[in-house]
Amino acid sequence: MKTYLKLVHLEIYRFRLVLLGLMAMTSAIQLIGLQLAMRDRLQAIRGQLTREGLSLAQYAERYNGIPLGEIWSHRESWMTFPIVICIGGIGLYIFLIWYRDWFGRSAFVYRLLMLPHSRFLLYVSKFTALMTFVFSLFALQIGIVAVQMTMYRLRMPDELRVPRTLVDTIRGMDLVLFIPVRLHEFLLVYGFGSVFVLLLFTTILMERSYRFKGLLAGLAYTAGTLMLVAWMWAQAERGTALLYPSELLAAAIALMLLNAALSLWLGRWLLRTKVAA
Amino acid sequence: MRRRYGYSIGLAVLSAAVLAAYAGAAGSDSNPPYKLVTLEGSTEAMKGFVLEGLGSRLSADGRRERTGSLFLSAPFDDLIQPDRYSSERNQLIIAHRSFMRGHRQDESFYRDGNFVIGADMDDSLSSVKIRILDLAGSGSKEFTVPVRANAAKADNPLYQDKTVLDIQRIENRIHLLVRGQHDSPGNGPAIWTFTDYIVDKESGELLQAEEIYQTVPDPDPYTETSVELIAEVRELEPSSSVMLNVKTIKRKGPDAARSEQDLVLKDWRIIGYDYASGDTWDLPKAGMDRLKQGLAPRLHEGKLYAFNERNAEPLIHVLDTRTGEPLAEPLKLDRSGSAGLRSIRLEKGLIYDNLILNKIPTVVVYEEKTRKVVYRGAVERTDSDSQSVDYQYFQFNYYGE
Known part of the structure; x- marks a missing residue:
């Protein structure tokens, strides 16, 4: 500590x-x-x-x-x-x-x-x-x-x-x-922002581990996640999706939490085994 | 130690203190400093209704909450933003969540004690998907009903559109009122058609397609006809008839702006259509003369209402849809303190008047039959430090019970 x-x-x-x-x-x-x-x-x-x-x-x-x-x-x-x-x-x-x-x-x-x-x-x-x-x-x-x-x-x-x-x-x-x-707006704005930071951290560590290939993979991972969330948002806004907007929000939050966990795990693994000075 | 890390500790502690104070202030600010106070009558007539303004949503039963300040979470609400007449659909979303799944934005819905019916035009504009929910418990079923354009008339238009405007059920037949729009040959003004597609409720078979009205392009390029549907003001409620508001307007010339002064009303008809018999009729002169006083027509519970919300002291006329004769003496509403800041709504035989009365946002509810005031309420400020409600317009919305 x-x-x-x-x-x-x-x-x-x-x-x-x-x-x-x-x-x-x-x-x-x-x-x-x-x-x-x-x-x-x-x-x-x-x-x-x-x-x-x-x-x-x-x-x-x-x-x-x-x-x-x-x-x-x-x-x-x-x-x-x-x-x-x-x-x-x-x-x-x-x-x-x-x-x-x-x-x-x-x-x-x-x-x-x-x-x-x-x-x-x-x-x-x-x-x-x-x-x-x-x-x-x-x-x-x-x-x-x-x-x-x-x-x-x-x-x-x-x-x-x-x-x-x-x-x-x-x-x-x-x-x-x-x-x-509003509390839920605060959690969404800063929660999604924090996960975005974690995704970029992962991209940086992948670049440090695998250089150009790692950079491409990290950017693709970050962009893919953001596009998926943006797609869910657009679906909620259009209002014609099979899922209700509240369900799309729950799915977006779950996706971001999953990505946060994956980023943390990947960051830890890369730092322990791959990243070198 | 403390001095060495002073910068970081100071930054974190100061930030945390400000954020905690802000969180406390935001938490205690959840109730708006306004309330809707009952001055007369019972709040029963106001069930499901709210006044929205100055960042607050107020109910007659004392409930009040903040509105707005939503950005990221704004599109993630299952309910449709309530507006003047379409928010009844939210009740369907709440009551029949699985039936409405993926169909919140369908074009039209109908509800009676036995069935909920929804209809939506497909993207190719060649068929309507009808969905029927049997409230007695036998589940739901779907039909796809072809709605072909008349090839001879449409002749492969470059532009066309179709919308299901109204659904009604008369015994075992479903009536779909479809508005079609396509461009006329020779780049003339668009042609509008209104057709009643009659479908067998059990088999989904199209029984008949009854064309109610079609605009005829005027050879004069400066003359245009617009058609507006006058349906029962409550979107989901059964209604045996609908009316069409057909206006032919002439512009003064090609460069004339579309301002009131440059437009001349050439012809005005109100056409009635009875779903059960297929009868159509023109509203007689008695009714048209009244509407020509600058009144807007509304259909509610089989009666034609006519009024002008912009008048400082509006009269509500109630007319017979077939004869145009008044069914009762006009109802005179209170004089508004600010013309233009007023909305009138009809619901279940009640007339809701939302106006500025003596500077204060006020709602008065009249019973159409007896002309009695059944409710009167006004917005009141609960905190003298907050913004005054004087001359502030509050929207009157149906928010759902």
């Missing part, structure tokens, strides 16, 4: 600067974006008030208040761009977390593979570290929305403010896809 935690720490520590960079970039862009969006919206409203000779109260009665989500919709890309960069960064690091051990300075993998513990600990610790990065960015995003709500409360006149809870605010944004408010 101690070795596992040390390895997890090692992986987190190695990524710390990139993670801090991603966090800083996300916070800066999203908070500045909201500030600019509120400024533009309030300027437009003030212009309208002057043109139509309305007071704020009259404006609110005629056009209703302006919720935080609506302000965001005018500068949506400022919210989504950092998220896409974070997903891209973590996605790229799924590969780098392995390959930097082989191709980084002083071929670190020699030392890691020589540790007097199960090599599978390497696999699990890298996976744990990646999940820690994902959920720390998830937590940061919740924190940013909380700060944005405070900015909205301070800046938006009382008459135009639409009171919402944190959860309700997130529910009203496209952001809810990445920060689900």
Whole structure:
């Protein structure tokens, strides 16, 4: 256990600067974006008030208040761009977390593979570290929305403010896809995402074991699984399949669990018997 | 030790704390801050109905739940999204799961006390698959009934489509009302046909194909005829007749936009069809004159209802389908606080009026026979910090009992 935690720490520590960079970039862009969006919206409203000779109260009665989500919709890309960069960064690091051990300075993998513990600990610790990065960015995003709500409360006149809870605010944004408010959505998004990471880990280890042939086999395995799940999804959406949508969902979950188990077993076997420095 | 691993421990603990707090907040947020409050009458008439708006689904019996926020799991619901008139099908899915397996999206269904009948056109548009479930317990059976196009008229059209619009059972005969559409020779406007295919319920044999109506292409290229079916508003319920709303519209010219101002109504007929006798008739002038006041026709329990939901203070006319004469004095509904934000629904002899009344989303249910209000309810905010319901439109849906 101690070795596992040390390895997890090692992986987190190695990524710390990139993670801090991603966090800083996300916070800066999203908070500045909201500030600019509120400024533009309030300027437009003030212009309208002057043109139509309305007071704020009259404006609110005629056009209703302006919720935080609506302000965001005018500068949506400022919210989504950092998220896409974070997903891209973590996605790229799924590969780098392995390959930097082989191709980084002083071929670190020699030392890691020589540790007097199960090599599978390497696999699990890298996976744990990646999940820690994902959920720390998830937590940061919740924190940013909380700060944005405070900015909205301070800046938006009382008459135009639409009171919402944190959860309700997130529910009203496209952001809810990445920060689900429903437990089963959370389990599906992050469950399927985790299995996808395991499939890529298997692909990397197959490439390390069998080089080009292994890479092809791993990619085919990953693509095949994703296509099967996408096909099930399409069948559920069309609504004409013999299986009911809830049964297709159960089948998709079973398939992903099976693949997770297969990936873990294969990863363990490859690390133990095939992967060499 | 703690200082050495401080970065990792701090990151994990902080993230876990935020996620735990968020999970707690999301968990306690499962109930929306709105409810449907009964102001008058009994909630019995509201059984199975819900109001949906502001991210909430509200029932008259006090149930309320959040809606929306579904992405990955959205298509994995066995039930069809309830809308104004098609959600009765969800009851079939719940009650007859194996009969409906793979057939949730079939074109048409029928249900009475003894049988459930489903029908779907095959991809080649040459036959209809009929499936019959005997509720007395003798299982289900299937027939494939050929529905050939009239070769002389269709003449291998480039485009054609066929849909089973309505199913009825009259004693031992099944009636399938099929709408056909194909392009006319010489690139004219599409030709629409409405045919009643009469099938023997026991043998599946096609007994007769009765053409109810067919559009005739107008030589004027700017004139088009549209035909809309007026069937019993409750999709599955037995009905002895259907009606066709046939409108011939002339555009002012080739470049005329299809806006109201550029269209002239040349001819308007409402054609009735009786399944049992095969009779067809035109709705007489008395009925047409009433509809021409800008009213939309609906068929329910053998009566023709006519109203305009967009009027601030609509009148519900109830007409005889054959004579067009009023069967009763028109029912005057409450004046809406926001014209356009209103929906009227007919069900089991009741009239459901969903409107904005004094700024508040309100449902009023009238009994058609007695004109009495049997239910009146309004949406109320339970948390003063949440968004106001003033002038907010809530959709009125049948969600199933």
